[in-house]
Structure formats: structure tokens, C-alpha cells
Amino acid sequence: DGGITQSPKYLFRKEGQNVTLSCEQNLNHDAMYWYRQDPGQGLRLIYYSQIVNDFQKGDIAEGYSVSREKKESFPLTVTSAQKNPTAFYLCASSKQLVAEAFFGQGTRLTVV
Amino acid sequence: GDSVTQMEGPVTLSEEAFLTINCTYTATGYPSLFWYVQYPGEGLQLLLKATKADDKGSNKGFEATYRKETTSFHLEKGSVQVSDSAVYFCALSEGSGGSNYKLTFGKGTLLTVNP
Numbered sequence: 004d005g006g007i008t009q010s011p012k013y014l015f016r017k018e019g020q021n022v023t024l025s026c027e028q029n030l031n032h033d034a035m036y037w038y039r040q041d042p043g044q045g046l047r048l049i050y051y052s053q054i055v056n057d058f059q060k061g062d063i064a065e066g067y068s069v070s071r072e073k074k075e076s077f078p079l080t081v082t083s084a085q086k087n088p089t090a091f092y093l094c095a096s097s098k099q100l101v102a103e104a105f106f107g108q109g110t111r112l113t114v115v
Numbered sequence: 116g117d118s119v120t121q122m123e124g125p126v127t128l129s130e131e132a133f134l135t136i137n138c139t140y141t142a143t144g145y146p147s148l149f150w151y152v153q154y155p156g157e158g159l160q161l162l163l164k165a166t167k168a169d170d171k172g173s174n175k176g177f178e179a180t181y182r183k184e185t186t187s188f189h190l191e192k193g194s195v196q197v198s199d200s201a202v203y204f205c206a207l208s209e210g211s212g213g214s215n216y217k218l219t220f221g222k223g224t225l226l227t228v229n230p
Contacts (some may be wrong), residue, residue, distance in 0.1 A: 008156075008188055021159055036217070045204065045222040046159075061217065093158055095218075103208070106158035 005030045008106035009017065009094050016081070016088070016114050020073040022078045024110045026094035033097075034105060035077040039063060049092075051079055089114045116140045121205045121221035128228050134192040138179075138205035138226050141186065146207040147173075148181050148188040149218070153202045162190075162203070195228045200227070 007028045016022045028035065034053050038046040048061030052071040070076055077096075081088045091111050094113025095104040122137040140146065147166045151159040163172030170182035178193045188205060205221040 007158075025161070043222060046218075046220045048217050051217060074222055087153050095159075103147070106151075108158045109156075 007094060007096055007105055007107035009092075009098075009110050011110060014109065014112045015111055016112065018114055019083045020082055021082050022112065024081070024094075024112070026077045026079065026107060027073060027075055028077075028094075028096045028105075030076070030105060033074070033106070034102075034104075035071070036095040037069065037077070038093040038095065040069055040093060042103055046093065049079065051107070059062045081083075083101075086114055088114075117146070117175065117207060117209065117219045119207055119219055119221040121203075121224055124202075124220070124225040126224060127227045128195055128226070130228055130230050131194045132228075134190070134195045134199075136190040136203055136226070136228070138188045138221060139141050140188065140205075140207050142187075142207055142209065144209050146209050148179070148209070149206045150177070150179055150188070150190050151204040151206060151220075153204065153223070155201075158205060164224050193222055193225075197228045197230055200226055200228045 010025045019094045036051045037049040040046050047063050050069045051069050052058035060072050093109045094107045097104045118141045120139050149164045150162040152162045153159045163174040165172040165181035171180045179188050179190045202223045202225050204223045206218045208218050
């Protein structure tokens with residue numbers, strides 16, 4: 004079945020450590036996205052990528068980094084510079100930038 | 116910039132009640148409009164969409180009509196079930212004439228349906 008796979012589902016990190024969240028899709032979509040979800044705030048865009056080897060900052064990119072070396076993969080690194088990283092992270096993809104997005108199951112990151 | 120405003124929850128209904136969740140938007144171009152649903156601990160699933168004015172999106176008994184004159188896309192269902200309990204997000208995406216290449220989401224509305 005085609006879809007988007009995020010791993011791990013739950014992730015714990017100590018303060019000061021970098022951590023990478025995985026996102027893989029087999030939908031042959033060109034565009035991929037990372038969103039952050041906090042209670043009562045909806046979804047906020049961290050980074051997006053329209054094509055391999057290209058990505059753009061979203062609304063809250065500070066403290067995050069991404070790469071897009073393969074069409075299927077768009078990993079997100081939460082760096083130690085992110086001041087409040089505890090959140091639910093959602094990866095999504097779409098055929099093109101303005102089409103509807105398909106979401107993964109999310110990764111819940113907790114800083115301990 | 117683009118924005119989406121949806122009614123704040125939580126919304127609590129009894130089974131078989133009528134549901135309306137209001138959504139209004141601000142956009143510079145001609146956006147596509149979406150409703151997404153999120154069940155506890157999961158990602159978002161597309162519920163329905165409309166791409167131009169007066170379009171009606173529908174799925175699983177839910178429907179919403181793209182009203183350009185009132186910049187609205189209200190979600191309705193005639194008879195809710197316990198299994199409809201979830202968070203509902205209204206969202207927009209600019210069309211090809213716009214420069215805002217992303218989905219803009221409302222803050223979400225928590226719906227709880229009691230038996």
C-alpha cells in the first residue's frame with residue numbers, strides 16, 4: 004500500500020542533543036512537508052521541499068534542519084538550538100505544492 | 116497573508132445530532148479549501164475538498180460548500196456517530212496564481228460525540 008511512514012512514533016531526547024525524525028513516502032509525490040503541532044495551536048509549517056535537493060523554510064524553521072537527497076525521503080533534524088522541541092511532528096507529501104497533502108502518523112518528541 | 120479561522124471547541128453532541136463547524140478564510144488569490152480529520156494519536160486524513168467557488172465537497176456523510184461571497188467553508192453532517200469523535204481542521208491552499216505554497220490550517224475543533 005502507498006503511504007507515508009514516520010519513525011519512530013515516540014522519541015525521547017535529552018536537552019542539548021540533536022535528534023533526527025524519519026519520513027519516507029512511496030506515493031511518488033514531488034512535494035514534502037514538515038509540520039509541528041502543539042495543543043491549541045493547529046499546525047505550523049517548519050520546512051517544505053518541492054523537489055530533490057531543494058527545500059525552503061516555513062514559518063518556524065529556527066532550530067530545525069532538513070535534507071532532500073532522495074524523492075522518497077525528507078528527514079527532519081531537531082537541533083539543540085530549538086528552544087522548545089517537545090511537540091507532535093507531522094510529515095506530509097503532495098503531488099505538487101498546491102495539491103492536497105497526505106500525512107504520516109506523526110512522531111511525538113519529548114525532551115527530558 | 117492567508118489565514119483560516121474556525122470555531123473553537125470543544126463541541127460536544129449526542130449521537131444522531133446535527134453538526135456544524137464554522138470555517139472562514141482570508142486569501143489573496145483563489146484558494147482550494149479542505150477539511151482534515153485527526154483521530155487521537157494519529158496524523159491527519161483528508162476528509163473532503165473543494166477547489167472553486169460553489170463546489171461542494173462530500174465524504175462519509177460530511178459536506179462543505181465553498182462560498183466565495185462569504186469566504187466560508189462550513190463543515191456539516193446530518194447525524195453524527197460516536198466514531199466521528201476527533202479533531203477537525205479547516206485548511207486552504209493557494210492556487211497556481213498565488214505565491215503561498217503551503218497549506219494554511221485553522222487551529223482545529225475537537226468534536227466529542229456521546230452515545
